[in-house]
Structure formats: structure tokens, C-alpha cells
Amino acid sequence: MIYRIEVGYKKNILDALGESVNKDIHDLGIKKVSKVKSVQIYKIDADLNFAQVDELCRKLLIDPITQEYLVNQPVEHEAALPHILVEVWFKKGVTDAVGDTVITGARDLNIQGAINSVHTGTKYVLYGQKLTTQQAETIARKLLANAIVQDYNINQGKLA
Template identity: 30%
Template sequence: MTAKNGAGAQQPASVFRVEVTGKPGFPDAAGNAIAAQFPLLGLPAPADVRVCPVYEITGKLTQREIELAARDLLADPVTQDYRIGDGAISAGFLIGPHWRVEVWLKASVSDPVEASVRKGLADLGLPTPERVRCGTAYKIAGRMTAAQVEKAAKKILSNPVIHRVTLASP
């Protein structure tokens, strides 16, 4: 969708991606629970698993408005940090062998978190976004093959009927 600016030109909606991560020194209980499931499937136990909510927000919002939403709505300022960007793996996660698994609902599946994010944005007085997508990034540290990570993604991290999964290892 586009809107006309003062000069009559079309201005496209912006797409912002917000990733929320745990601050150093705070345990990741969800990540620890996931890591404990790997050996149950005959997979090597990862050294660490971090679970990071990811939000893709499309609309007529400014960088400043997205910063406000990330700080005041999407992340807990005591235990979490956030990053607005393209989804590149953060420098702090580049030590040693690792994988990144992103899990998103398929387009045909309704997203229950979307309504909460939309309401939260409205409560902050921000413009209503055209689209909100909510996913999860799993940062898995440890020596694993692509086949092992794919197995974990299918059996632990997602439901293939409703989720789309992407794997990355830099």
C-alpha cells in the first residue's frame, strides 16, 4: 500500500524487523528446556539455545516510532534487549559453531500475537500497521550437521503443518 506525500508522490510503507534477545546474565528458561529435548531425539546436546521473539511490522511508521514500540511494548527493559534491522546474526553470537532457526506461521494461519501487538501499538498512540508478523528465532550453539538441525526444527521447534522454517549457519 502507498500513501501520497505533500508533493503527490507515492510513499511506500516501511517494513521493520524487531528482534528481542535476553540480556547477558539472565537465564533463558525456554532455551534451556529446548536444549534438554535434543538428546531425547538422539541429537547432540547444544552448548546453548536462545529463544528470541521476532516481529515484522509493515506500515507508515517512522524509525522513532518503531524504537518506541520496541522499547516500551515488545521488550522487557530489565531482562531483554532489542535490535531493529535485517535479521543478521548479532556479533555476540558468532563465537564457535552455531545455527539460527527462524520459525514463522504460514500465511494461511492466523497469528494470535498480531492482535496484541496491534492493540499495544494503538495504546502507545502509534499509527496502525498494515501488517504484523510474529515469529521466533532460535540461536543454537554447538556442533551439528544441517540434517540434525533440520530434525530438531521439525520435531522440537515447529509444527510443519502451520509453520515455515528457515535455517542459517554463517
């Protein structure tokens, strides 16, 4: 069974990565982005039931004070605002140290059941009126993904 887990910061908690990406986008000369939310994604291929995955999330993948998570569905964000989604993943064969550590962590938590693989990625929600997919493409290429080790895909959210 493959689970997709998204971890994001709760409302009103500083998203440092998102903010720093937002600044870099402005440096890039693209002024159409007003805010960036970053979301950590885990793709877990494992013989675990939902309750076990939920336990893994609560005990290992999130900081319960500042972060929230959802399994097999995207975490909350201000979807009503115009936005574009960019997801960045490691290419096949590139060491995914965080992914490897999740497997070890699950074992240490004594969660029974085989975990075949864990891949980690990052989702960026780029909010902005009139942001074009072409601009998102530039942002992905120049800031978010390094083509040598990472792939990205762009998902049009709600366009203005």
C-alpha cells in the same frame, strides 16, 4: 516500510525457552548442541518512522530489565561460537494472536501511523561444535516447527 525487530534476553539472564529446547534436543538423541538461545522476531509492515518503531519496542515489545532488542539487525549473540540459526514462522492464514495484539497495543500507546500487519516468529540459535545442517533440520522438524501451522528456514551460521 517493513521493520524486522529481534528481541532476546540479556547476557546472564535465564532464557527458559532456550534451555528447555536444549533439553528436548538431547532427548531427541542429538548431543551436539551445547546451548540454545531463543530470539523473538516481529516483522512489522507500517507507515512508522524509526523513532516510532523504537518507542514501540521500548514500551511494548520488551521487558527492559531482562531483554534487549535491535531493529533491522540481529540481536547480539556469541557469533564467534559455531552455530546454526533456525527461524520458525506461522504459515499464511494461521491466527497470529501476538501479532494482532501488537497492532492493538500500538494504538493504545497512541503511536500515530498505519500498521498494516505484524507477523511474529522465533529464531533459535543452536550452538554446537560439529552440529550439521541435517541435524538442525531434524531438530526443526521434530521440535521447533509444526508443519501444519508453521514454516521454518535454516541458516548456516558459523560451522566448525
